[in-house]
Amino acid sequence: MVSRRLPSLTALRAFEATARHGGMRRAAAELHVTPGAVSRQVRLLEEELGRPLFIRGARGLEATPAGAVLAAALHEALGRIATGLDDALALPPARRPLTIGAYAHFASRWLIPRWGRLRAAHPDLDIALTTSADPQALRPSRFDAVIAVADPRPRPGLLCWPLVPIETVPVCAPALAGPPFDWSRQHLLHSRQRPRDWARWLAAAGIAGVDPEGGSHFESVALALDAAAGGLGVALAIRALVAPDLESGRLVVPAPFIRRSRRCFVLQQEAERAAEPGLARFRDWLLAEAGAPG
The missing domain is CATH 1.10.10.10 (Winged helix-like DNA-binding domain superfamily/Winged helix DNA-binding domain)
Structure with missing residues (x-):
């Protein structure tokens, strides 16, 4: 034509x-x-x-x-x-999925285990979840909201809610926990996603004589934790994300010192989108699950 x-x-x-x-x-x-x-x-x-x-x-x-x-x-x-x-x-309005970006380790260890409760509470809420360990891939402008590792202080044009603190603790298989537990004989397990964790934790705990760079290095935190559960050494974990492993006895904490970071897992979204109904429902559910103030 x-x-x-x-x-x-x-x-x-x-x-x-x-x-x-x-x-x-x-x-x-x-x-x-x-x-x-x-x-x-x-x-x-x-x-x-x-x-x-x-x-x-x-x-x-x-x-x-x-x-x-x-x-x-x-x-x-x-x-x-x-x-x-x-x-x-x-015709009924077209349903657009809510786009959520999330730090990969948080998504697998904290968010996905609670996903069934989200579906039960909001069965009509469609969500497209994207995960990444790269902070640049989790910019709030790319999603309806993101769950990232960040300073919880507000920024211009960006709303921010703290969800879960980042408290690192050493973990290992029960067989390695002793007593006694001798740090000089331990094989450290590292994650390339968080390469400075051991240096910061050892310094904060006041433990000397341990090479913070020595040991085995893995691509992700999840792999380092699997290696720890397999008895290959001691890994550093974010306490809130290994709670099921500690409860089941898969992992134990051989040394009780906790290092708390000034950063935490936060929910971020652009301020101009705060009133969107679907986003508000997801935010309220997430804050309730985290026990955080709304």
Whole structure:
């Protein structure tokens, strides 16, 4: 089908209403404009088409042959548009998933185990979850909301709610825990996602004589924890994220010192989106699960 430029829809509607009513006054009343405005639109349409569309008869305006053909076509087309609008508005609104970005280790260890409760509380809430260990991939502008490792202090244009503190503790298999527990004989297990954890923890705990860089290095925190559970050494864990492993006895804490970071797991979203209903429901549920103030 070859496309062509169509005349103004305003002019076409003015002409169709005039032809249907046989006069411009009633057409103007239907369109909520003045008769003069209708007259101008019809005149502009006639000028664009290069032929008259009305002649003035004894009983008012009568369509010319060209006008009658155009009026019939417009009447049918506008009727189909009106029917299409009614049909479209009768359909339920399309559901757009809520896009959530989350720090991968938090998602697997804390969020996913609670996912069933989220579905039970909000069965109509569709969520598209993306996980990453890269902070740059979890920018709030890319998602409806993100769960990231960050300083909980507010920033301009960004709302922030602290969820879970980052408290690191050493963990290992029960067989390695002693007593006695001799740090000089321990094999440290590192995560490349958090390469400075052992240096910070050992310094804060006041433990000397241990090489903070020595030991085995793994791609993720999850792999380091699996290695610890397998008896390969001692890993550092975020206490809130290994609670099930500690409760089951899969892992134990051989030394009780806890180092608390100034950063924590936080929920972040752009301030302009705070009132969106789906986002507000997810936020309220998440804060309730974390035991955090709303």
